Amino acid sequence: MPRKYAPLIAALLTIALAPGVMAQDAYVVGLSGALTGPQAGTYAPIMESVKLYVDQLNRRGGVNARPVHLVVQDNQGEPSKAAADAKKFISQDNVILIISASVSSTYAPMAAEAKRGGIPLVYTMVCPTAVFPPKPDELQFCTGPSSGNHDGPMGVQFIKEQSRDPVRLGVVAMAIPLSRGVADSAEETAKSLGMTVVDKQIIPPPTPDYTPYASKLKSAEPNWVYATAPWVTEVKTVEALRKLGWNGKYLAIALAPTEDDMVRLKDGELYAVSANAFFHDDLPVHKEIRDAAGKANLAYPVTHLADGWIAGMVLEQALKNTSWPPTAEKVLAAMNGLKVDTKGLRGKPIEWTKTNHFRTEQYYRFYRWDSAKQSIVPAKENWATVDVK
């Protein structure tokens, strides 16, 4: 080989080996999520926010004076790709922790790979039953806002508190397991609270026109509707109901785009129940996120970044409690005794113990659009709380 190519080859080798060399001195964490694919609107902002948080963290000097090296993979919300990502994280990247920002169908294959490699796995959106007390899976944890066990009853309880008249409740869900589960628990709670459940619409994903479902719902004459589905389904259903002239109250589980859509719709009878504080609360942590997002070139609005930011806070704390050199066992031990102050993004700190990988209390905040103030306002002054047992 001619000598003149030697510097070029040396340079290429340096570039090729650089991440590995860097990774040896860093906490290496895998992040797999639906960066593209049909559900990317929900999950890509979480990934973007985790990356943003880690970038900030590294700029501040990292954790325990070591950088955090985030290996990012796009699983497009496909179970097979998620499993391949987890396998790669474990066998090639030597990660000490995996973060998932993807649809629930990717959980089982990722968890299986994580178990094989003995690597802890953190979910950032929907929390599966495997993280709940009293016997959570030893490797699975969740920072996500949704709780299939508590969302439905809490929403219906709020409706009961708000109503002076007898409640005729309509329920909206999407034809996916978690959404249907929450709808079922909401229906049961509603009946136990003396409400009349007049209709339950389980809407299939991508639907060209929501009016037929809204027509059926409207014909049952509900005065309240409780919606628990991906936001697109929740918001398109309420828009279809309004086009049909329905004037009742509509409570939806809030997801990333909810805040922006409430401002867009300006609907005085639209309520949202959220596990995160809205950016309209304008807490110091919201300013912090705004400032960080302002300096980065992000594809998503700042209102979509809370869940990823919380995952970043948890990651930082877990790594802080992991001594050098880090191993998956050390991270796991740190995560089993973790308490993270979310600075008001959630109602209370996220606390994990050996018997609870979700949190000890689940908090909800209720919001509505105030037509007089032309702004989102809390529909209830304080956070509503429920013990997680």
Added chain:
Amino acid sequence: MQLAVNIVVLAAIYALISCGYVLIYRVSRVLNLAHGELMLVGAYLLYSTASLLGGNPLTAVAMAAVLGLLVGVLVYVLLMRRMTGEMVLAAVLCTIALGVMLRGATVLIWSAQVRHPMEALGWSNPSLVLFGDARISLISAILIGATAVVYAALFGFLGFTRWGIRMRAAGQNPLLASQRGIQLHGVYALAWGLSTFTAGLAGMLISLDSSLDGTMTMIGLKAFPAALVGGLDSLAGALIGSAIIAIAEVLLIQFVNPLLSDVVPFFVLLAVLVIRPWGLFGSKEELDRV
């Protein structure tokens, strides 16, 4: 009455989408499985032009429509033209690859965030009260009108214009048409352009009525059974097929179980294919060629 309005709106949506499948198939025997993605591109083009020209909404809509047509022509010139003379299966696979590429490209360019072209245009979508207290959104009413105009124009174009007759000739016997001096590439490019134009129009109107996100591609796929039920080479069949699917879907939602609405198009499709594999109005010999 509301039930009838719902059926007409859904039938119009399916009909507007499925005519694009029919146009391409009729002329070139290619099943365009990227049709949903081309719908998505059309809707994003409207979002972009609306964002750029918010003060001139009509110009934005017209520009997006023209760009949609151009995208179709470009797809043919840059990609499908190279499939001429190859197996039909290769061309179909090529459209699948095109769909994957377009899905990725839209996320890269516009991100996966839900968009609202109506807001960008500065328009609103009021509800119109019809007789019998039935209601319809303004955009849904426009969509029904647009579907009627598109079908009338396509029937007129294919039946009475020189290029339309050339298109039919190329579809029936490309070799003979070519020997009679018809520029096949021009005809095919025009078919792709028109098909993408109608797909884009459907995408624009659906996104104006609700919102725009990546799941629109699956709506494109839901209209595919309508084209197959009617017969893939029949425009009238696409209309009838869309009406049948819409009636079945809306009635099931109203009277049986909303969950069934997702499977009923494919159930109807299976039932029709068992009885008449070439579709209600399709040509038998066309199916044999496939």
